[in-house]
Amino acid sequence: MPEADSRLKTLGLAVVCGGPGAEREVSLASGGCACDALLEGGFRVEKAIVPPEAPEQFIEALNCDVAVMMLHGEFGEDGHAQRILERRSLPFTGSSSEVCALSMDKDACKRLFARSDIPTPRWVLLDKAAGAEKAIAEAGLDIPLVVKPNGRGSSVGVSIVRKRRDLPAALELAFGLDGRILAEEFVEGRELTVGWLDGRILPVIELVPDDGFYDYQAKYISDKTIYLCPAELPDDVEADISLIVRKTAEIIPVRDLARVDIILGRDGPRVLEINVLPGFTTHSLVPLAARRVGLEMPALCEKLVEMAARRGGLP
Numbered sequence: 001m002p003e004a005d006s007r008l009k010t011l012g013l014a015v016v017c018g019g020p021g022a023e024r025e026v027s028l029a030s031g032g033c034a035c036d037a038l039l040e041g042g043f044r045v046e047k048a049i050v051p052p053e054a055p056e057q058f059i060e061a062l063n064c065d066v067a068v069m070m071l072h073g074e075f076g077e078d079g080h081a082q083r084i085l086e087r088r089s090l091p092f093t094g095s096s097s098e099v100c101a102l103s104m105d106k107d108a109c110k111r112l113f114a115r116s117d118i119p120t121p122r123w124v125l126l127d128k129a130a131g132a133e134k135a136i137a138e139a140g141l142d143i144p145l146v147v148k149p150n151g152r153g154s155s156v157g158v159s160i161v162r163k164r165r166d167l168p169a170a171l172e173l174a175f176g177l178d179g180r181i182l183a184e185e186f187v188e189g190r191e192l193t194v195g196w197l198d199g200r201i202l203p204v205i206e207l208v209p210d211d212g213f214y215d216y217q218a219k220y221i222s223d224k225t226i227y228l229c230p231a232e233l234p235d236d237v238e239a240d241i242s243l244i245v246r247k248t249a250e251i252i253p254v255r256d257l258a259r260v261d262i263i264l265g266r267d268g269p270r271v272l273e274i275n276v277l278p279g280f281t282t283h284s285l286v287p288l289a290a291r292r293v294g295l296e297m298p299a300l301c302e303k304l305v306e307m308a309a310r311r312g313g314l315p
Contacts, residue, residue: 007315008306013038014048014064016081016092020055021074022156022177030070030280033287034301038068041298043305050075059084065315066308067092068301070280077277078104078151091312093304095254095276103252103276104151106182110273116251118244119270121185121263125150129175133167136183144186147171149178160186189265192231194245195278195286196258197300198307201242202289206231227285229292233264241269248274256307259286 015038017031018024031047038045050058050071059081069092071081079100085092095103102108113120124139126132136145147170148158157177159170174181191209195202210224233241245260248271252258259278262269278286280297290300309315 005302008302008309009042009044011044011065011305011309011315012063013043013045013066013068013305014062015045015068015070016048016050016059016062016076017070018049018051019071019073019075019081020050020052021072021076022152023073023077024052026279026281027070027072027076029282030072030284033280033282033284033297034068034070037297037301038305041302043302050081055081056084060088062090065091066305066312068305068308069094069277072277072279073152073156089312091308091314093308094256095252095258099252099254100276103254103258103274106148106150106273107180109252110182112251113248113271116247118248118251119268121146121187121270121272123182123184125180125182126171127180129171132171132183136167139183141183141185143167145170146182146184146186147174148182148184149174150180150182151178162186187263187265187270189263190231192241192262192264192269193285194241194260194262195289196245196249196254196260197286197290197295198256198303200293201245202286203230203292204233204238204241205229205285205289207285225283227288229288237264237269244269244271252276256304257286 015031015035017027019027035045035047055075067085075081079097082097082100086097107125110120110123126135143164145161147161157174161167161170191207193205206228208226248260249258252274254276259275261272263272287297
């Protein structure tokens, strides 16, 4: 084993998961898989389960050499935990607190996409339920629509509205989770996702959910979702997607690892959003794509630790 690898495995790692948000169970599942993979790889690792109450105090007291971030959703994916770790100068995997906060703001990201000529479905940001339907119409959007919370992930609170009578319920669901929501043009097409690992574009995955909607159930529970990896795409389309993903990762700008979700419609690929703390569960997509290029979960987790340790001047 190379000397650098030997030193790396003397570090004390904490796999940070749990948290106070709606994605707590997904985070715990990701944390469990990452912890198992690192143990298999010979690392010294403990699972650090962030409680729903007083999560800030937990992160302030975290004792490790490197924090392996598997903290999805509120507090972890929005940059709050990362901000505490930065203040403590404690190395952690993934993007900076600033980039995490940006990535969780779907409206801010889509504004960046639009300014950078990255194709994305038309949308309108809604900050109050009263007058929402009028605001949607004034933005030139019509049924079908996608309605989603602005600052949530894992498809929590997302609805595809195909009939006008269903719009009020979709708005109520999204506003129940977030004070700011998006109403977005629905684009019929193939659902694709692409991993980005330290500047490397991973194989494109096509998602084929059983009921046509890649929601929370399809992502984390159902065994009926079909994952085509690599997706069958014409060479020119795959090249366009790779360029779009690379440009998206540059303008956000992410580090270590990210996943870009894309819809491939009649007018070509359009970016839906970017996730800078993608899942590591048994159903998750970035680990699947990494396996296609020879990186099994232990090797993938080791690479994340290596990048974080290098930033922190370790080992």
